[in-house]
Amino acid sequence: MTNELIKQIQERFETTFNKEPLTINSPGRINLIGEHTDYNNGFVLPAAIDKGIITAIQKSNNNFCTAVAFDLDETYDFSLNEIIPLEKGGWKNYIIGVAAEIQKYGKTITSFNMVFGGNIPNGAGLSSSAAIENGLVFGLNELFNLNLSKKEMILISQKAEHNFALVNCGIMDQFASMFGKKDTALILDCKTFDSSEFKINFGKYQLLLINTNVKHSLSESAYNDRRSVCEKAASSVSKESLREVTDEDLNILKTTLSIEDFEKVLYVSQENSRVQEASKAITNNDIQTLGSLLYLSHQGLQHLYKVSCDELDFLVDFSKNHSEVIGARMMGGGFGGCTINLIEKNAVPSFSKKVIEAYSKQFHKECSIYDIVLSEGTHIHKN
Numbered sequence: 001m002t003n004e005l006i007k008q009i010q011e012r013f014e015t016t017f018n019k020e021p022l023t024i025n026s027p028g029r030i031n032l033i034g035e036h037t038d039y040n041n042g043f044v045l046p047a048a049i050d051k052g053i054i055t056a057i058q059k060s061n062n063n064f065c066t067a068v069a070f071d072l073d074e075t076y077d078f079s080l081n082e083i084i085p086l087e088k089g090g091w092k093n094y095i096i097g098v099a100a101e102i103q104k105y106g107k108t109i110t111s112f113n114m115v116f117g118g119n120i121p122n123g124a125g126l127s128s129s130a131a132i133e134n135g136l137v138f139g140l141n142e143l144f145n146l147n148l149s150k151k152e153m154i155l156i157s158q159k160a161e162h163n164f165a166l167v168n169c170g171i172m173d174q175f176a177s178m179f180g181k182k183d184t185a186l187i188l189d190c191k192t193f194d195s196s197e198f199k200i201n202f203g204k205y206q207l208l209l210i211n212t213n214v215k216h217s218l219s220e221s222a223y224n225d226r227r228s229v230c231e232k233a234a235s236s237v238s239k240e241s242l243r244e245v246t247d248e249d250l251n252i253l254k255t256t257l258s259i260e261d262f263e264k265v266l267y268v269s270q271e272n273s274r275v276q277e278a279s280k281a282i283t284n285n286d287i288q289t290l291g292s293l294l295y296l297s298h299q300g301l302q303h304l305y306k307v308s309c310d311e312l313d314f315l316v317d318f319s320k321n322h323s324e325v326i327g328a329r330m331m332g333g334g335f336g337g338c339t340i341n342l343i344e345k346n347a348v349p350s351f352s353k354k355v356i357e358a359y360s361k362q363f364h365k366e367c368s369i370y371d372i373v374l375s376e377g378t379h380i381h382k383n
């Protein structure tokens with residue numbers, strides 16, 4: 001996050017509300033591996049990144065709140081009483097959602113003003129919505145001394161997503177954005193909330209994101225549909241989630257589910273094992289194996305879980321034909337957004353040039369390359 005942008009957002013707050021704000025920095029996230037496993041009580045391996053959302057916030061003396069979306073130059077006034085989700089509300093639903101869910105949780109807040117903005121490309125699958133939600137809940141927790149733990153805060157952020165943005169998401173995005181650590185990826189058991197840290201140093205390799213610039217839309221029913229397929233499958237064998245499903249259950253499900261639904265169940269089960277293998281590979285400094293697991297994950301997402309798209313597949317196939325990349329896959333919910341690539345550091349400039357050219361030849365549009373740094377989770381920004 002650039003200091004310049006932080007300053008601009010703080011200045012916008014000061015000129016609009018005549019007060020000095022509290023400033024919160026809340027990052028977006030990447031995910032090394034473990035896609036669509038979080039809402040199945042499985043494992044994920046995400047990290048917070050150096051792209052995020054800045055929220056400048058302060059109590060208000062009015063009986064309404066004012067929220068300014070700095071990047072869009074849009075302003076929204078709302079009252080804290082009887083908040084309901086807005087139809088096609090976009091960013092506004094994240095804001096009112098957090099305010100409503102804090103109150104539903106039994107905590108008292110009064111009116112506040114805020115300006116937020118950042119440098120997470122919209123729709124890139126880097127969890128700008130989780131960063132907005134976490135930034136706000138963190139800021140309100142400070143301002144109103146709510147005494148919420150980080151875990152309570154991310155559960156509130158997730159509720160805002162479920163009940164206001166109407167995306168039945170898991171907990172990975174909010175978790176990674178809140179708990180991220182510098183140079184570190186976190187393996188999270190989404191059932192128990194146990195997590196451990198992995199210092200990331202891939203030696204001669206590094207991570208590189210390539211954005212298809214195809215905007216994914218998670219609220220599209222595809223995401224919620226997949227979640228409900230998984231839940232129904234688990235409950236049909238009397239299990240709480242796919243996490244608990246055994247090989248024996250899989251054999252039963254193979255005969256009771258449609259082929260498409262069984263493939264989704266199979267993908268989740270395989271992806272959970274891949275996260276475990278990936279964590280071992282990182283511990284053993286076996287980066288080649290980690291790379292192979294990324295490719296396998298993509299295969300599953302493309303052919304079994306069916307959440308990829310032509311642009312993502314093209315980028316992954318292109319990587320496979322270039323030996324400087326040792327693993328790649330689509331990242332996040334799918335249907336657009338970024339691929340995550342494990343690439344030789346010194347090949348980044350030449351590979352980037354080649355992939356940009358090839359992508360634009362194929363789709364007549366640009367892809368974007370992001371070099372990311374693993375960063376600290378949601379925190380107060382000190383000037």
Ligand code: GLA
Nearest residue numbers: 035036169170171172332333
């Ligand atoms: C989105 C959701 C997450 C997770 C991923 C897929 O980012 O918000 O909870 O399900 O998709 O892994």
